[in-house]
Amino acid sequence: MHDLVLKTLGIGDLLAWLGVPDGSLVYPVVASVFPLVFLIIFALLAVYAERKVSALIQNRLGPMETGPWGLFQTTADILKLIQKEDITPKAADKILFFVAPVLVFTGTYASLAAFPWSSGFVGADLNVGIFYLLAISSLVVAGLLMAGWGSNNKWSLYGAVRSTAQIVSYEIPAGLAVLTAIVTTGTLSMNGIIRHQEGMWFGLLFQSPFLFVAFIIYLIASLAEVNRTPFDLPEAESELVGGYHTEYSGMKFAMFFLAEYGNMFIVSGIAVAVFMGGWLTPWGTEPSVLMGVVWMILKSLFFVFFQMWLRWTLPRFRVDQLMYLCWKVLIPIAFACLIGQAAVEVYL
Amino acid sequence: MEVAIFWLLAVIIIASAAATVFSKNIIYSAFSLLFSFLGVAGIYAMLSADFLAVTQIMVYVGGILTLILFGVMLTNRITMMSLKTDVFNFIPGLTIAAVMLAGLLYVIWVTGTWASDSPAAWDTTVETIGTLTITRFLLPFEVVAILLLIAVVGASFIARKDKQKIQS
Amino acid sequence: MGYFKDIYRGVSSTLTGMTLTARELVRPDHIVTIQYPKESIPVPETGRYRLHNNIDECIGCNQCANACPVSCIEIKSFKRMDKDVETVKETQKKRLWVEQFDIDMSKCMFCGLCTWPCPTECLTMTSVYDYSAYDFKEHIFKFSKLTPAEAEQKKAELEAWTAEQAALKAAAAAKKAAEAPAVKPETPAAPPAEKPAEG
Numbered sequence: 146m147h148d149l150v151l152k153t154l155g156i157g158d159l160l161a162w163l164g165v166p167d168g169s170l171v172y173p174v175v176a177s178v179f180p181l182v183f184l185i186i187f188a189l190l191a192v193y194a195e196r197k198v199s200a201l202i203q204n205r206l207g208p209m210e211t212g213p214w215g216l217f218q219t220t221a222d223i224l225k226l227i228q229k230e231d232i233t234p235k236a237a238d239k240i241l242f243f244v245a246p247v248l249v250f251t252g253t254y255a256s257l258a259a260f261p262w263s264s265g266f267v268g269a270d271l272n273v274g275i276f277y278l279l280a281i282s283s284l285v286v287a288g289l290l291m292a293g294w295g296s297n298n299k300w301s302l303y304g305a306v307r308s309t310a311q312i313v314s315y316e317i318p319a320g321l322a323v324l325t326a327i328v329t330t331g332t333l334s335m336n337g338i339i340r341h342q343e344g345m346w347f348g349l350l351f352q353s354p355f356l357f358v359a360f361i362i363y364l365i366a367s368l369a370e371v372n373r374t375p376f377d378l379p380e381a382e383s384e385l386v387g388g389y390h391t392e393y394s395g396m397k398f399a400m401f402f403l404a405e406y407g408n409m410f411i412v413s414g415i416a417v418a419v420f421m422g423g424w425l426t427p428w429g430t431e432p433s434v435l436m437g438v439v440w441m442i443l444k445s446l447f448f449v450f451f452q453m454w455l456r457w458t459l460p461r462f463r464v465d466q467l468m469y470l471c472w473k474v475l476i477p478i479a480f481a482c483l484i485g486q487a488a489v490e491v492y493l
Numbered sequence: 494m495e496v497a498i499f500w501l502l503a504v505i506i507i508a509s510a511a512a513t514v515f516s517k518n519i520i521y522s523a524f525s526l527l528f529s530f531l532g533v534a535g536i537y538a539m540l541s542a543d544f545l546a547v548t549q550i551m552v553y554v555g556g557i558l559t560l561i562l563f564g565v566m567l568t569n570r571i572t573m574m575s576l577k578t579d580v581f582n583f584i585p586g587l588t589i590a591a592v593m594l595a596g597l598l599y600v601i602w603v604t605g606t607w608a609s610d611s612p613a614a615w616d617t618t619v620e621t622i623g624t625l626t627i628t629r630f631l632l633p634f635e636v637v638a639i640l641l642l643i644a645v646v647g648a649s650f651i652a653r654k655d656k657q658k659i660q661s
Numbered sequence: 662m663g664y665f666k667d668i669y670r671g672v673s674s675t676l677t678g679m680t681l682t683a684r685e686l687v688r689p690d691h692i693v694t695i696q697y698p699k700e701s702i703p704v705p706e707t708g709r710y711r712l713h714n715n716i717d718e719c720i721g722c723n724q725c726a727n728a729c730p731v732s733c734i735e736i737k738s739f740k741r742m743d744k745d746v747e748t749v750k751e752t753q754k755k756r757l758w759v760e761q762f763d764i765d766m767s768k769c770m771f772c773g774l775c776t777w778p779c780p781t782e783c784l785t786m787t788s789v790y791d792y793s794a795y796d797f798k799e800h801i802f803k804f805s806k807l808t809p810a811e812a813e814q815k816k817a818e819l820e821a822w823t824a825e826q827a828a829l830k831a832a833a834a835a836k837k838a839a840e841a842p843a844v845k846p847e848t849p850a851a852p853p854a855e856k857p858a859e860g
């Protein structure tokens with residue numbers, strides 16, 4: 146049994162490399178705590194980065210007062226959120242209102258279980274890793290619906306319904322784009338997919354035009370899945386106040402926020418793992434375990450930055466444009482890519 | 494530890510399934526279904542049916558549950574109504590349940606061999622499923638695909654506005 | 662072919678937009694933010710902001726208070742003794758003690774009309790604009806240098822001096838009267854008789 150746990154938590158190599166004795170309890174604890182700690186630190190820095198990027202793009206300075214260049218601004222914000230009164234609206238459905246942020250965060254945290262940090266450092270290197278990552282995000286959908294309904298507020302409900310419609314629709318092009326890559330790699334395991342890209346510059350991205358287009362489609366669809374601009378209809382500040390988290394305050398709001406930024410990182414991570422060689426170096430060699438983590442995070446952070454960049458460039462879509470883009474543009478092209486790549490695999 | 498997880502999952506499944514059936518609030522019913530589905534996925538995972546487990550989450554949680562919730566939320570009359578969970582049609586219901594149970598037990602009895610060890614852990618099931626789908630079970634697979642296609646066409650036909658109305 | 666044209670336009674306009682934002686992102690010289698308390702835009706030399714009164718040159722003539730359309734200047738003054746009269750700017754005489762010169766900046770409308778009539782040009786509008794406060798009362802700026810005690814003392818001195826002067830005058834008058842008693846004997850008696858009737 147213990148062996149099973151250790152094997153599942155393929156993190157073993159990393160800790161062995163660090164000199165931790167075999168079979169110690171440290172392994173599972175590290176495997177489960179590391180993503181959480183990383184997520185919190187990442188969210189702190191990402192919120193700061195988001196504000197800085199938006200500020201610089203708009204020729205402003207962004208936060209400057211708290212700490213050098215305002216570095217501790219988000220920390221201060223979090224401290225404020227912790228101190229805030231936890232308000233539950235009188236008309237809200239108490240149970241759903243409480244469970245929703247937990248469920249949304251669970252979805253995010255659960256995704257990290259199969260996240261390929263490095264060659265020897267994967268929470269669980271499942272045979273169906275990528276499929277699991279795509280599927281587990283449906284917990285987020287259920288959580289958002291719960292939040293929207295539980296708040297008993299029209300803005301929240303609109304936000305939740307929009308968000309769900311959007312995520313469910315854009316799961317299809319995202320899935321098809323990933324499938325295009327899987328046709329090439331021939332495995333669903335995250336580390337298997339990454340290992341297949343050894344020796345390729347920038348992974349699968351430049352291996353065939355179909356894969357490149359599939360990558361672009363995944364990028365667009367993943368933006369929609371994490372409700373980022375230009376697909377931020379669910380939390381459109383100008384029309385829905387705050388969307389599904391309108392009624393939330395204090396720590397529950399912080400949990401939504403954490404989940405949102407965590408999801409940004411996860412979809413970037415999937416894009417990197419599937420199309421950009423994951424923890425491999427950009428020139429396609431296998432780095433040491435620790436450097437693998439560094440490469441993985443660096444590459445993912447680039448796409449997180451890309452999401453921010455796009456957010457402060459494009460305005461928001463209208464609902465019908467959103468659906469037009471998904472069903473009439475992305476899905477047909479994704480299918481074409483899938484068939485094209487399959488043909489390439491068979492005949493070349 | 495595996496036993497503990499199994500019992501935990503079992504409790505989750507049965508409790509949430511009971512909540513689904515007995516809750517007077519249809520929204521609670523729908524949401525407890527979520528935990529039921531997740532628990533079942535957990536059981537599948539413990540049986541080394543990883544592909545099935547993930548498919549369970551993808552299809553039932555991501556697709557069907559969301560559809561149910563949408564249906565419930567967009568129909569404002571349903572949500573206001575408190576459901577009657579009294580027993581109707583006691584005898585026919587019981588009969589059907591008994592027959593189903595008997596049938597299942599019979600099939601289990603006939604099929605016979607229960608695997609007493611846990612199956613070889615973490616062997617990939619994906620390839621086997623893929624191969625079988627397009628070889629031995631190709632016909633059922635295609636039939637299901639056509640059925641779904643028909644459902645989609647039918648749904649869009651129903652949802653579509655009348656052409657004459659649009660013109661006028 | 663509208664379909665592919667739309668896709669092309671979508672992609673190309675997105676790329677154009679992203680190049681633009683990327684260019685702005687890496688241009689620190691374009692930043693327009695001024696971190697206010699640390700840096701600020703210089704105000705024009707002739708700008709009208711907070712009023713300032715150079716009390717050393719103020720002669721307490723009250724012309725500024727009269728000119729003010731919103732009555733935000735309040736002046737109280739009393740006479741100086743002759744020996745205290747000072748000359749300001751060579752031509753103007755300081756004949757008054759200014760015991761109160763208050764400007765209520767929360768009422769002020771920054772028209773600058775008060776600065777024009779000032780004979781000694783001691784009332785000016787400065788370039789100080791950042792003087793927000795938590796209480797309206799903190800916007801009343803007091804310029805008088807006399808403390809209430811000093812003012813009381815000066816007033817007492819003035820009274821004594823006035824009395825002294827009056828006495829001296831009376832004495833002088835009496836002396837005059839004594840020197841020429843028969844010029845107009847009935848004039849001093851007449852006014853006292855009329856005054857009660859008027860009042």
